[in-house]
Amino acid sequence: MSALAPAPWREPPIGLLAELTHRCPLGCPYCSNPLELVARERELSTAQWLRVLEEAAELGVLQLHLSGGEPTLRSDLEEIVARARALELYSNLITAGVGVSERRLEALARAGLDHVQLSVQDVDPEGCDRIGGFTGSLARKIAFARAVRRLGLPLTVNAVVHRHNLDRLERFVELALELDADRLEVAHVQYYGWALLNRAALMPTRAQLDRSVEIVKRARERYGDRLLIDFVVPDYYATHPKPCTSGWGRAVIVVAPDGRALPCHAAHTIPGLVFANVKDAPLRWIWQESPAFQRFRGFDWMKEPCRSCPRREIDFGGCRCQAMQLLGDPEATDPACALSPHHARITALAEAEAAAAPPPFRYRRLEPVPA
Amino acid sequence: MSFAPDDRLVLARGVRVRFDPVRNCHVLLAPERVLFPCPTSVEILGRLGEPRSFGALVAELAAEFDAPAEEIGRDLEALLSDLVAQRVVRVERRAA
Ligand code: SF4
Ligand code: SF4
Numbered sequence: 001m002s003a004l005a006p007a008p009w010r011e012p013p014i015g016l017l018a019e020l021t022h023r024c025p026l027g028c029p030y031c032s033n034p035l036e037l038v039a040r041e042r043e044l045s046t047a048q049w050l051r052v053l054e055e056a057a058e059l060g061v062l063q064l065h066l067s068g069g070e071p072t073l074r075s076d077l078e079e080i081v082a083r084a085r086a087l088e089l090y091s092n093l094i095t096a097g098v099g100v101s102e103r104r105l106e107a108l109a110r111a112g113l114d115h116v117q118l119s120v121q122d123v124d125p126e127g128c129d130r131i132g133g134f135t136g137s138l139a140r141k142i143a144f145a146r147a148v149r150r151l152g153l154p155l156t157v158n159a160v161v162h163r164h165n166l167d168r169l170e171r172f173v174e175l176a177l178e179l180d181a182d183r184l185e186v187a188h189v190q191y192y193g194w195a196l197l198n199r200a201a202l203m204p205t206r207a208q209l210d211r212s213v214e215i216v217k218r219a220r221e222r223y224g225d226r227l228l229i230d231f232v233v234p235d236y237y238a239t240h241p242k243p244c245t246s247g248w249g250r251a252v253i254v255v256a257p258d259g260r261a262l263p264c265h266a267a268h269t270i271p272g273l274v275f276a277n278v279k280d281a282p283l284r285w286i287w288q289e290s291p292a293f294q295r296f297r298g299f300d301w302m303k304e305p306c307r308s309c310p311r312r313e314i315d316f317g318g319c320r321c322q323a324m325q326l327l328g329d330p331e332a333t334d335p336a337c338a339l340s341p342h343h344a345r346i347t348a349l350a351e352a353e354a355a356a357a358p359p360p361f362r363y364r365r366l367e368p369v370p371a
Numbered sequence: 372m373s374f375a376p377d378d379r380l381v382l383a384r385g386v387r388v389r390f391d392p393v394r395n396c397h398v399l400l401a402p403e404r405v406l407f408p409c410p411t412s413v414e415i416l417g418r419l420g421e422p423r424s425f426g427a428l429v430a431e432l433a434a435e436f437d438a439p440a441e442e443i444g445r446d447l448e449a450l451l452s453d454l455v456a457q458r459v460v461r462v463e464r465r466a467a
Binding site: 012014058059060062063088090092114115117152153154156182183185228230 | 383384385387389391393394398400402403405458
C-alpha cells in the first residue's frame with residue numbers, strides 16, 4: 001500500500017445491496033444490471049453470501065436489499081433471509097413477483113423477511129407484458145401483491161416510468177391503493193446499463209414529466225396519510241443532480257452476483273477502477289480502504305464548478321458514472337446539473353429523443369449484446 | 372395533532388427499532404428508511420409494538436416517572452404528532 005493512501009473511511013455503511021443473481025424471467029429494457037451479466041456458474045455460494053452478511057452486520061450495515069435479477073430464483077433465499085434476521089439486518093426483497101408461489105412467500109415471511117418491493121412495469125396488462133417481455137405478468141404480480149398483504153408484510157409498489165407508461169400514472173396510484181401498499185415508488189428511468197442502450201426508446205417528453213410531477217403532488221395531498229409516495233425525476237431534465245447513492249462510498253455497498261463489491265451498480269463503467277471481490281478480501285477493508293471506494297470520497301477530486309459550490313455537501317457533484325458516460329470524464333460535474341457547461345446539450349438530446357418515434361426495445365438478455 | 376384517550380397508537384407496518392452496537396445508539400428501520408430516534412422516542416416506540424390507547428400510555432408514564440398526567444400528556448402529544456407525521460407510528464381512531 002502506498003504511503004500516501006488516504007486515511008481509512010470510518011463511517012459505517014447503511015445498506016448492502018445484494019445482487020443474488022442476474023437471472024430473471026423478465027427482460028426490462030431499463031434494467032440497471034450491467035450489459036455483461038454474470039452467468040449462474042459464477043454466482044456466489046450460499047456459504048459465501050452468509051459470510052458476506054455477517055461481515056456486513058459487523059461493519060454496521062443496517063438494511064439488506066435482496067435484489068438481482070430475480071432474487072427468488074435462488075433456492076437458498078430463505079436461508080439468507082433467516083441469517084439476516086438473526087443478525088438483525090432489515091431485509092427487503094426486491095422482486096418482479098411473477099414466479100413466486102404463496103407457499104414460498106410464506107416461508108420467506110417465516111424466515112423473518114421485513115418488507116417486499118414489487119416492480120410493476122405497467123398497469124395495462126399488454127403494456128406490462130411488452131415492457132417486461134413476459135406473458136401474463138400483471139395478473140401474477142397482482143396475485144403476488146395480495147399474498148404479500150395477506151401475510152401481513154409491508155409492500156412497496158415500484159413503478160419505473162417512461163414514455164410508454166407515464167400517461168397511466170394515475171392508475172399506478174389507484175393500483176397501489178387498491179393493493180393496500182404502504183409505499184409507491186414512482187421512479188423515472190435512470191439511464192445506466194440497459195436503460196442507456198434503450199434511452200431513445202424510453203425518454204419521456206418534458207410535458208410528460210411535468211404532468212407526472214403534478215400527479216404525484218395531487219396524490220400526496222389526497223392519499224398522503226395512507227400511501228407514502230417517493231418520486232425520482234429524470235436526470236436529463238433536472239436542475240440539480242441527485243446525490244447518487246447518497247454519495248460515492250458513503251452509504252451503500254453493492255455486491256454483484258459473482259462477489260465483486262462496488263460503490264454503486266454502474267461503477268464498473270468507470271475505467272481504471274479495480275473492484276475487489278468479497279471472495280478474496282474482507283468487506284471491512286473493501287469499504288474502508290480499497291482504492292475504488294476511496295476514489296470519489298471527500299471533495300479533493302472535484303473540479304469546478306463543483307469544487308467551490310455550496311451544494312457539494314448535498315449532492316456530492318452528482319453521479320460519477322453519468323459524468324463518465326456522457327462526458328467521458330468521471331471527475332466532471334454531472335451534466336444533469338444546470339451549472340454544468342454541458343447541461344443544455346444533454347437536455348436538448350433528451351428533447352430530441354423524446355420527440356422522435358421510439359425505436360424498438362432491446363431487451364435485457366443474459367447473452368452478450370452485439371455492439 | 373391532538374389525541375383522544377381512546378385513540379390507539381401502534382408502530383407503523385414494517386417499522387423496527389433496535390440498538391446498533393456499531394453506532395452505539397438506537398436505530399429505527401423502515402422500508403427504505405433509517406432514522407436515529409432520540410432517547411425519549413425510543414422509550415415511547417418500545418411500548419408501541421402492540422396497539423396502545425393514548426390514555427393508557429399517559430397513565431403508565433405518569434406512574435412510572437412520577438409526574439403529573441397533564442404534563443406527560445402534553446409532552447407525549449407533541450412527540451407522537453411528530454412520529455405520526457413521519458409515518459413511524461399509526462393512529463387507529465374509532466369511527467366518529
Ligand atoms: S428490471 Fe426487469 S429485467 Fe431487470 S432485474 Fe428487474 S425485473 Fe428483471
Ligand atoms: S455544481 Fe456540482 S456541487 Fe454544485 S449543484 Fe452542480 S453538481 Fe452539485
